[in-house]
Amino acid sequence: MTTVADLQRRVHGLRLADDVISGGDLLRPALREFGAAVRLFREGTHTEAVGRSLLRVIGELAQIAGWIASDAGRHAEAERIYRLGLSAAHTAEDATLAGNVLGSLAYQRTNTGDVQEGLGMARAALENARAAPPRARALYLDRVAWAHAKAGEDQAAIRAVNEAGEALAGHGGEDEPGYLYWVDAGELRIMEARVYTELRRPLRAVPVLRDVLGRYDATHTRELALYLSWLAVALTDANEPEEAAATAERVITLSASLASDRTARRTQVVLSRLERFREVPEVRALLGSTGALPGGGAARRSSGRPCA
Numbered sequence: 092m093t094t095v096a097d098l099q100r101r102v103h104g105l106r107l108a109d110d111v112i113s114g115g116d117l118l119r120p121a122l123r124e125f126g127a128a129v130r131l132f133r134e135g136t137h138t139e140a141v142g143r144s145l146l147r148v149i150g151e152l153a154q155i156a157g158w159i160a161s162d163a164g165r166h167a168e169a170e171r172i173y174r175l176g177l178s179a180a181h182t183a184e185d186a187t188l189a190g191n192v193l194g195s196l197a198y199q200r201t202n203t204g205d206v207q208e209g210l211g212m213a214r215a216a217l218e219n220a221r222a223a224p225p226r227a228r229a230l231y232l233d234r235v236a237w238a239h240a241k242a243g244e245d246q247a248a249i250r251a252v253n254e255a256g257e258a259l260a261g262h263g264g265e266d267e268p269g270y271l272y273w274v275d276a277g278e279l280r281i282m283e284a285r286v287y288t289e290l291r292r293p294l295r296a297v298p299v300l301r302d303v304l305g306r307y308d309a310t311h312t313r314e315l316a317l318y319l320s321w322l323a324v325a326l327t328d329a330n331e332p333e334e335a336a337a338t339a340e341r342v343i344t345l346s347a348s349l350a351s352d353r354t355a356r357r358t359q360v361v362l363s364r365l366e367r368f369r370e371v372p373e374v375r376a377l378l379g380s381t382g383a384l385p386g387g388g389a390a391r392r393s394s395g396r397p398c399a
Contacts, residue, residue, distance in 0.1 A: 098128055155270075
């Protein structure tokens with residue numbers, strides 16, 4: 092059990108590292124830790140209780156390693172890792188952990204074009220973890236909301252966002268897994284704003300994004316760049332191209348040194364949305380300085396990574 096406890100601390104170390112380090116830079120140590128834990132389970136000798144605890148650690152490692160691989164643009168590898176983690180969580184009979192792993196896979200599927208499959212997975216993660224603690228249910232509902240938004244299902248997306256807030260309101264003093272440490276009201280408001288941005292409702296999205304980003308931890312560079320990218324898109328929908336261009340420039344600056352496929356993709360989306368305002372001087376200057384092309388060449392250069 093002391094070995095399992097050491098692994099648990101290293102898993103949480105990876106989570107904290109992911110807050111400030113991009114997937115391309117963190118992938119190798121994440122895969123190394125995941126591989127070592129799997130080998131320990133398969134090749135080691137342990138009691139049933141230790142084995143169950145080790146399976147939970149493998150499930151948690153799979154979730155963060157899969158998340159890191161996805162951020163690095165290694166989507167097939169991320170799915171393989173997620174599915175191994177899902178198997179470990181089910182074998183350990185940990186429904187909350189299984190929901191977290193399946194929800195992470197759902198989020199990747201939703202964001203890489205398989206929206207209906209992602210929606211089905213997100214719903215399954217929620218339904219199969221009915222007894223999960225409040226912050227877990229809030230997280231699963233957020234993923235359902237996002238999938239509905241990507242599918243263009245306005246009312247279902249808004250309903251899920253509201254239910255996530257209600258779930259979070261029930262949080263307070265209960266036992267819960269350590270991997271839920273980051274789920275709070277600010278993160279839920281960000282997701283709410285992202286949903287409204289995706290649904291082309293900028294009047295709902297812009298005030299929330301401005302408020303939360305004004306207080307956001309600047310050391311979380313990738314998330315800051317991602318969330319600013321949604322603000323830039325919402326501003327284009329609000330017919331505020333000058334401010335959108337200024338926000339997009341900040342996204343590009345923050346993303347320049349990040350080995351993150353997600354920020355590269357979002358930069359491409361922002362520049363594409365600004366294209367219709369090319370005649371606005373601030374937008375023209377930004378697009379000219381990045382060498383923006385309809386195919387997204389500027390986004391690839393901004394992060395140093397291909398937009399797979």
